[in-house]
Amino acid sequence: MRDMPGRPSRRGFLKGSAAGVAIASLAGAVKAQAPEKEAPPPLDQYERVYFNEAEWAFVMAACDRLIPSGGNGPGAIDCRVPVFIDRQLAGNFGKAATWYMQGPFDPAANPTLGFQSPLTPAEIYRQAIPVFQDWCSQTHGDRFENLEAAKQDAALTSLQKGEVGLAPELRDFFQFLLANTKEGYFADPSYGGNHDMQAWVYVGFPGARGAFTSWPGRENARYPLGPVAINGDRA
């Protein structure tokens, strides 16, 4: 959806409401010609829809190690990935709304038989984070977000390898965390991550352009156009 000149920016509206900014003040703030993008609130002022403060501190720190800033390309924090995860957990994914969740459950079953926890993804985050935090405190001497980067990486590696004592019904926690982080990095920005399509720009993915009729068969020719989002924004 393209914003029409002189009309309130829908994109700004959505971001503004998520940030808890008064809607009425926003409409007037949009300029008549090229609508300016409203800067989203800093992550520490973002109004969460699922995570509590302690969970948010962990997810912010974890995302920052799973896809760090610095070097080439944006990091998960630059792309506002924690916002994406927060919204996903508040929505159908977090609630396992489309999954078969009837018992009996056998969460310790052979992993090749797939997800068998009685807990939803949102519940798994909620119950696993404190267990992991306790493990970090006992093993590395502090909560995850307070550790130096190398220790955070070591702790995440232990989590990935199943070495932190999570109960079987929580064993998919790391896989959810990693998958959700990458989803938030590369999904359409409307879900709260991939801020300004930075991850698409970085890898060279053109987003929702969806028409490449003259391009099949071209050899070693780099597609020249930058990405477009579903709402019509261009990076």
Added chain:
Amino acid sequence: MATRTDPKKDVVIIGLGWTGAIMGMELANEGLEILALERGDDRSTVPDFQYPNIFDELKYAVRYDLMQKPVNSTLTVRHNTAETALPYRHLGSFLPGDGVGGAGVHWNGQNWRPQAVEYRLRSYVEETFGADIIPENMQLQDWGVTAEELEPHMTKFESVAGIAGKAGNINGEIQEGGNPFEAPRSAEYPMPPLKNTWDSELFAEAARKMGYHPFPRPAANASIQYTNDYGMQLGPCNYCGYCERFGCNNYSKSSPQVCILDALKRKPNFSYMTRSEVLKIEKAADGKTATGVTYFDEKTGEEVFQPADLVLVCAYSLHNVHLLLLSEIGEPYNPDTGEGVVGRNYSYQMTGGTSLWFRDKVFNPFVGTGAGGMSIDDFSMSQIDFGKEGFIGGSYITAGHTGGRPIQQMALPPGTPAWGAGWKEAVGEWYGHSLSIGSHGSNMAYRDTCLDLDPTYKDRHGRPLMRMTFDWKDNDIRMTQFMKARIEEIAETLNPDAMASGYKGDGAQYDVRPYQSTHNVGGAIMGTDPKTSAINRYLQSWDCHNVWVMGASAFPQNIQYNPTGAVGGLAYWALEALRKDYLPNPRPLM
């Protein structure tokens, strides 16, 4: 129990995907009164697949918006009959569709015909290599129909769906540039092949140099503008890269919507109901015919009895079998005794692939179409000496970018970390620099690969879930390892900077988590012996002659190809028998 009984119809169709739409169209043309019942939502190109909303990888590809929701319907899975089956709680390995159009909405569009030997696989193996090479417990069976008999019906489906390709064998004459190993066909494809992507050209060139016979993949993605037999128009594909898991916004990918439904919906003697899940096919007192179906009307919350003279089971293959089991039509298969027919010979698909990375090659992988690309059939069933190689089966080998979606189609070289600075460097360095050569192959059915009713888990209507018993077997692992060796030979001639192979190896267990294939087949198989098949060679139930079962549930073992071409061809084959032989005189055929 039904709280409502509706006026009788001539025909009730269960499921409005490809086969439901085909049967509806052709029988509506016969003047019959038809009702189709679809348990999912209604879906149309506009608004459901329209630009730009459909270009949403998270919603459609990752969160499966167009697929079946396990909360409404799923099954349980176990590896062998000694294990306790557990529910397939969220999707992974396979993705049944629901809603109008079914899986015909979200397929990639690879539309193949089986090889002639595949329809008579048991006979071919016995005649050519001797019955001794058939492994114990492998339940090889003939289909009861031949490539020659099916040919006009395959041609009809390709004409309706609008398939792009290059014939390799027209009436026995080998055609340059086509697949020389295909069964003879009566005509060229309706449309010329799609434009090739560079990766598939590189593969084809390498294969050609090795003496193989590359040809364009037969594609249900329109290469030109086209009007089909029903007056439906397809527009040329614009290579958007969003076929698999998506509906087509461009009227280019063949689907029931694009090819049939808008014409069918205009027929006064055809109607359809969505959110209407059939709970049971009802049988007459003598058990020899069906009287109609009972379905749950989600819009009114009622159970409805819909009387009909003819019941066409046209749901997804797994659901066809589930419904027959719940309706007690045909004796349930028992893997311990090997007796019974419904649930017998479930099989899957054996796939593998080798990815290649090139630092100095830019592929723009988002420029793609679901079925474009090049293939070779030099290691297909008819070309392999089963006796010498020690397995029964075969694969086509293929390359071609179908899309470059960054969440799910990000191929990274071996050794790349799964996260952290190394992962981030790698996605920047390698996105768009890889090609993949895939093996898509057969999978045999065995005594214990089967479907029955689960003793523990129930669906939302209180009915038992269906239970799948399946694991990989040595024969099929040998087949895929053979393909790995052939593909790696081709791949190495391309001198990649990095290469990685993924094929099932010794001891591989079936894993429901990673996506593998939605080509679940068997369970209500066709044949000429009622002791070993649930339906006859015309897809008519042996037990209830007015119940006909369409779809890949009819395959006695899996073919080496994507199943839709054969599913469409079988539907038109069944229709001919229905129209010419059954409707004038309803009875068990043969």
